[in-house]
Amino acid sequence: MSARYKPVGWNPAKIAYDAVLIGAIVLYAMVFIRIAPQFQHVTSPLDDWSIRIDAFGTCAFLLLSMVLCIGPLARLEPRFLPLLYNRRHFGVLTCGVALTHAYVAFDWYFTASPTDPFVALLTANTSFDRLHGFPFELFGVAALLVLLLLAATSHDFWLAFLGPAVWKALHMMVYAGYTLVVLHVAFGALQDARNPLLAIVVAMAVVTVITLHLLAARRERGRDRSTASLHGTTPWVVAGSAGAIPEDCAIVVHLTDGEPVAIFRHKGRLSAVSNLCAHQNGPLGEGRIVDGCITCPWHGYQYRPEDGCAPPPFSEKLATYNLRIEDGQVLLDPRPNLPGTFVQSVGIT
Amino acid sequence: MRRRHRTAHRAVWFVLAVVLPLVLIVAMAVRQNGPLEASAIQLAPPR
Numbered sequence: 001m002s003a004r005y006k007p008v009g010w011n012p013a014k015i016a017y018d019a020v021l022i023g024a025i026v027l028y029a030m031v032f033i034r035i036a037p038q039f040q041h042v043t044s045p046l047d048d049w050s051i052r053i054d055a056f057g058t059c060a061f062l063l064l065s066m067v068l069c070i071g072p073l074a075r076l077e078p079r080f081l082p083l084l085y086n087r088r089h090f091g092v093l094t095c096g097v098a099l100t101h102a103y104v105a106f107d108w109y110f111t112a113s114p115t116d117p118f119v120a121l122l123t124a125n126t127s128f129d130r131l132h133g134f135p136f137e138l139f140g141v142a143a144l145l146v147l148l149l150l151a152a153t154s155h156d157f158w159l160a161f162l163g164p165a166v167w168k169a170l171h172m173m174v175y176a177g178y179t180l181v182v183l184h185v186a187f188g189a190l191q192d193a194r195n196p197l198l199a200i201v202v203a204m205a206v207v208t209v210i211t212l213h214l215l216a217a218r219r220e221r222g223r224d225r226s227t228a229s230l231h232g233t234t235p236w237v238v239a240g241s242a243g244a245i246p247e248d249c250a251i252v253v254h255l256t257d258g259e260p261v262a263i264f265r266h267k268g269r270l271s272a273v274s275n276l277c278a279h280q281n282g283p284l285g286e287g288r289i290v291d292g293c294i295t296c297p298w299h300g301y302q303y304r305p306e307d308g309c310a311p312p313p314f315s316e317k318l319a320t321y322n323l324r325i326e327d328g329q330v331l332l333d334p335r336p337n338l339p340g341t342f343v344q345s346v347g348i349t
Numbered sequence: 350m351r352r353r354h355r356t357a358h359r360a361v362w363f364v365l366a367v368v369l370p371l372v373l374i375v376a377m378a379v380r381q382n383g384p385l386e387a388s389a390i391q392l393a394p395p396r
Contacts, residue, residue: 131379175361186376206369213362220355
């Protein structure tokens with residue numbers, strides 16, 4: 001829903017979100033740099049550069065773990081949805097912190113090296129034949145390249161250029177990036193850490209990320225199976241009781257082909273459209289009707305319920321679906337109409 | 350989120366649920382404890 005190009009569509013919520021994030025990152029780095037020297041071993045004190053490397057490294061790891069928790073948290077509990085709205089800024093900031101960590105480490109490692117620093121980084125450690133002392137730096141380099149690629153393509157321009165399906169597939173590389181980060185930490189900092197705190201924090205972060213994703217996966221698989229069996233018994237899908245849909249809200253039905261459909265109630269009448277926002281596949285069914293238009297909870301894109309079209313001057317369109325009501329039950333025709341097709345809304349009587 | 354995306358996410362996390370803990374366990378297993386981490390030994394007083 002963009003009539004003209006804007007590099008970032010700032011609004012007060014996004015500014016507050018980013019301000020809190022940047023403030024938290026600065027605070028974390030300052031506190032870490034201040035208190036870390038108190039925990040160092042007396043026989044091998046850390047220099048200032050090492051403490052900075054650890055401060056930005058741990059910060060980047062924790063930020064990336066948090067980014068990965070946001071998706072499943074929002075699916076499990078809608079109260080976390082506001083964290084999802086600006087997740088791309090979270091990711092870009094994470095990349096910035098990781099880049100700072102790499103810059104400080106790079107400076108510290110090779111300041112006195114007679115070899116070119118980039119060559120030294122790739123050739124200084126060639127212990128590929130053993131786990132202890134494995135060149136963990138290479139995992140970090142690979143992870144940083146993944147984060148840079150994702151940050152560079154996080155803008156809406158790339159979403160529109162690549163299309164939502166390709167863009168989402170590309171951004172699933174964050175899981176490979178996270179694995180590389182865990183390898184980097186496990187065979188790097190954890191090998192040298194004399195304080196068990198780091199190992200405990202890393203293990204807790206990894207377990208939390210995995211647990212949330214598995215819980216969300218289990219919940220969605222159960223929902224897929226229940227709607228698939230329901231759809232298999234009748235050409236029209238029983239979507240539920242008409243009276244159970246709150247005014248200006250929706251229920252979401254998952255069809256056997258994987259397409260989720262949102263059925264909205266507005267002024268006592270029902271309309272059905274694809275649940276996927278044309279902007280970024282946002283979950284329209286978790287949004288509300290504002291000023292007569294379905295409003296995506298992610299970025300505020302709007303569509304008319306009866307024809308799935310964005311109001312002028314915008315041009316986005318959604319597929320619509322036919323509905324009917326029998327014995328108080330909403331029945332949905334699983335065959336989608338062409339995007340923008342007008343369908344008369346069904347009155348609840 | 351389309352079903353094939355959800356299926357891909359699920360498959361990825363079922364694999365990572367095994368791989369990531371395994372990486373941490375192996376890393377801790379190969380970790381070498383240096384003399385700095387050994388518990389202190391009380392020396393007998395000189396006779």
